[in-house]
Amino acid sequence: MANRSEVADGDPDLRALRRVGRRMARADDVDAVAEAFVDTCVEELGITLAAVRVYDPRRDALHVIAAASDATPYLDGWDDHRRGDDRSPAWRAYTTGNREYVERPLSETDADPVSNALYLPLGTHGVAAVATLDDRGFDDRTESLLGTLVSDATAALDAAADRRGLRGLHDATRAMQAADDPEAIAGVVVDATESVLGIPYSGVRLCDDDGIPLAAVSDAAARDIGVGGDADGERRAREAFERGEPVVFDEIDDTVTAEAAPAFSEAAVYPLGDHGTFAVALPEGMPLDGRRRELARVLADNATAALDRAERSDRLREQASTIAAQDERLEEFANVVSHDLRNPLNVAQGRLRMARERTEDTAVAEDLETVGDALDRMDAIVEDARGLAVGETADDARELSVATAAERAWGAVETGDAELIVEVTGTVEADPGLLAQLFENVFRNAVEHAGEAPRVLVSDADTEGDPDVDGGRGFAIEDDGPGVPEDERGAVFRVGYSGRDGTGLGLGIVARVAEAHGWSVRIEDGDRLGGARFVVEP
The missing domain is CATH 3.30.565.10 (Histidine kinase-like ATPase, C-terminal domain)
Incomplete structure (x- = not known):
């Protein structure tokens, strides 16, 4: 049996697809892959109605990022492509991972000439949509070529997402290292969960004396999941925290606060050292695949390191504040030593010299000598205490x-x-x-x-x-x-x-x-x- 390369050598369409596959593999970002897919549909396969939609976690919708010019007038006519709409074939294709074929017979008075639409899932990234303007639909060869193109596009999107994920993790890590406090770090984690992992539902809990309360939560989670009195969420967080390892939950039983809240397939909770936990909840049809699992783990590890650094910095700031206060008190003490003690000491030493000059009594002279030794010792103590209290720096080395x-x-x-x-x-x-x-x-x-x-x-x-x-x-x-x-x-x-x-x-x-x-x-x-x-x- 001939392999794909041998077949492609004799098939101009497959040769073209192979060139496009290499082009998509070299693409730097998701948009470039989507544009290459649409261009190929138009130029190589003759499909003038083509578009690529990717999942947008902030909107919880399949968002168009590339479309053929002929398809633009009909994009709004195709389904709304938002979660929760059972009529949307795009969502069905995205959540089930199976292609959806929509056939609609045309009539002479039909205002929308789109007859047949095919929705092809692009892994966890989104959906490719192609359509025709007549009743013929797509023949077997065209569907086979589309399958090859979708496979190459999905692989290219995986690679582009990995690169984007690494860049996003790098940027998030830098932001976390620059953050001043744990709450700011928690906010960066939540933002990165949406932008890097593509997961709209996340939250970070940080330990305090009363438990593990939420410190940051994504907008979607705040909107759709009850964040006040969330006993189940805290229970799961405590389990992962006490075990010290990630825990995946298949059954999500939170009480939601929005009537149109999505169904959730699973949740994962990652411990953040001894600081708290980081949790994600995945809407139905969005798997916690290997890429997301690894990115979430790295994000949690980097957040833990940033929280460790923030804790050390906080201790150092407290120590510096304590030392500064001590230095201030010592400097005040030095002023007291140099002024309030030095003056009476000088008076005592002067009077001692006068007493020595006036007495001829040997016993009194011996007593005065003892007094002199004591005053000398006091003088040494005053000088040493002042030198120690002021605190020196080698500024004139x-x-x-x-x-x-x-x-x-x-x-x-x-x-x-x-x-x-x-x-x-x-x-x-x-x-x-x-x-x-x-x-x-x-x-x-x-x-x-x-x-x-x-x-x-x-x-x-x-x-x-x-x-x-x-x-x-x-x-x-x-x-x-x-x-x-x-x-x-x-x-x-x-x-x-x-x-x-x-x-x-x-x-x-x-x-x-x-x-x-x-x-x-x-x-x-x-x-x-x-x-x-x-x-x-x-």
């Missing part, structure tokens, strides 16, 4: 010599008999004021905890690989004190943590300065002086 910065900071700290050893050779990109704060606080920590006359070494950090990062170099600050126990090394950078005689703020400031520059800071055992070794790496 520049390349700095680590050695020069360390030596200047050492001169700004009361170090007594402590010794500074500078062996560092590198540079860092840093804000001068912040780098000084870092060194000053590590130096104070060494003076307070490393003994009577501690030694402090500033050197290049030994890092794996190339130590140069962002044009700078890591450095280390080591003392000869008792060191920091390994299980406490993370805690010492927390605000409020303190060993003996400390304020609990200095190393918290060190961590803040490092964070402001994008650096890391850690404590390890010193290999030169044997005490604590602070390693700072850009």
